[in-house]
Amino acid sequence: MSIAQNILEIKKKLPENVLLVAVSKTKPNEDLLEAYNVGQRVFGENKIQELTKKYNELPKDIQWHFIGHLQTNKVKFIVPFVDLIHAVDSLKLLETINKEAKKIGRKITCLLQMHIADEDTKFGIDFEDLRAILASDFYKELKTDENAGVEIAGLMGMATYTDDIVKISSEFAYLKSCFEKLKKEFFISDSHFNELSMGMSGDYELAINQGSTMIRVGSTIFGERNYKVI
Numbered sequence: 001m002s003i004a005q006n007i008l009e010i011k012k013k014l015p016e017n018v019l020l021v022a023v024s025k026t027k028p029n030e031d032l033l034e035a036y037n038v039g040q041r042v043f044g045e046n047k048i049q050e051l052t053k054k055y056n057e058l059p060k061d062i063q064w065h066f067i068g069h070l071q072t073n074k075v076k077f078i079v080p081f082v083d084l085i086h087a088v089d090s091l092k093l094l095e096t097i098n099k100e101a102k103k104i105g106r107k108i109t110c111l112l113q114m115h116i117a118d119e120d121t122k123f124g125i126d127f128e129d130l131r132a133i134l135a136s137d138f139y140k141e142l143k144t145d146e147n148a149g150v151e152i153a154g155l156m157g158m159a160t161y162t163d164d165i166v167k168i169s170s171e172f173a174y175l176k177s178c179f180e181k182l183k184k185e186f187f188i189s190d191s192h193f194n195e196l197s198m199g200m201s202g203d204y205e206l207a208i209n210q211g212s213t214m215i216r217v218g219s220t221i222f223g224e225r226n227y228k229v230i
C-alpha cells in the first residue's frame, strides 16, 4: 500500500478525539508530501537538524512535533517553529523551553514524558518526579505568568517492546491513571491538561482502548526505517 493509503486506512479507524502524528524521521521530503497531499498536517521528528531542514523545505502549514529526547542546549533551534514537544523529562528542560520561547513571544505546548516500560533505555521519569515538577516553585509561578513560554498539556509514554498485549495494555492503563491523578491534583481548574500521547505502529490500537488522544505512528505509514543511510 502507498503512504497515502496507509494514512487513510489509519484515519478510518481513529476515534474523532485522537490525533494522528505521522512520525517521519529518516524519511525524505517526498514521503512527507505524499502524506501532506492527503491532508496530513501533523508530523513528528526526533532529530534537531533533520527537523529544522524539513521545516525549511516543506509547506509552512505543517505542525511539527518534536518526539525525541531533547537536550537543553538544542532547545533554541526548534523553539521558533515547533508546535508541540512530547518528551519533556526534567524541570531544567521545561525551564529552558520556557525561557527560549518567552524570548521570542511564543508559547509551546509540552507533554511530560513518563517512564512506564520495563526497559531502562526508554527515557521518561516516574510518577513522583512528575509530581515534583508540578509542585515546584517554578511551575507555580509559571501558572500565574500570562506570558509563559510553555503550557503543559498532558503526558506521553512508551510501552515495553513486547508481544505481550496484556502487559502493554496495563502499562498504558497505568499512564492513564497517573494522568487522571495529576489532573485532579494540579489541573482541576485548567482545561488545557487533556492530552495523552501513547501508541506507536505496533500498539496504537491498544493505546486508543486505554484512552490515548495522540498516536505517534511511523513505520505503518512510511515503511521500515533504514538508519544505515548516512
Ligand SMILES: *Cc1c(COP(=O)(O)O)cnc(C)c1O
Pocket (backbone or CB within 6 Å): 023, 025, 046, 067, 068, 200, 201, 202, 216, 217, 218, 219, 220
Ligand atoms: C520512532 C518513534 C515513534 C514511531 O515508531 P513506529 O514504531 O515506527 O510507529 C513513536 N514515538 C517515538 C518517541 C519514536 O521515537
